[in-house]
Amino acid sequence: MEEFKHLDRDIQGSAKRWKKFVESECPEKEKLPQEWKSKTSLQRLCMMRTLRPDRMTYAVRDFVEEKLGSEYVMGRSLDFAASFEESSAATPMFFILSPGVDPLKDVEKHGNAIA
Template identity: 30%
Template sequence: EGTVYRQIPDLIFEADYKDRWIELQEAADPWKCTLPGELQEQMKPFQRLLFLKQIKEEKLITMLINFIQESLGQVFTEPPLFNLNEAFQDSTCTTPLIFVLSAGADPM
């Protein structure tokens, strides 16, 4: 498993992949970039996430969302739609609905 990482130093200094490394470094979403060499095919998604975190840690949240969508499905990254009628039907006199609003939020 760890052998996939051993080829990275050689790939960094290989002139054929210079443009790919630059693209990866400048990418707004590194998860969507093709990795140099055979890394793309050899790395499992979690290995790729760990590798990309080392290169672009500031994009970790975006990469985690992509990783979850790829591994589990998009349904796990989207918040459920709120239905007031269903929520009201689930409430009782001992289980009321409580709404917490953020400062500046418009409930309408």
């Protein structure tokens, strides 16, 4: 692709700058070295995919927030008390767990409130 022409040469020629970028804790928040900092958000995302695929979740989140708005990346909170009221022995509650989600505090809080 023409937009990334000579990237390999630039990385070799400015190894220290690129190493600093690549080894950064949050490279998706850093500016790309030299003229690469003027790339579009999508081009920057492509470069992040190549250089730091482990940070893609964060980079995509930032991309979506920039292009669509923060409402598309903000988590939604569940009203546990309302969900509990809708449940019964015949209508149990199920928790689908994913990284960063832990309903234990809500369960304990509600259990202590009704005890």
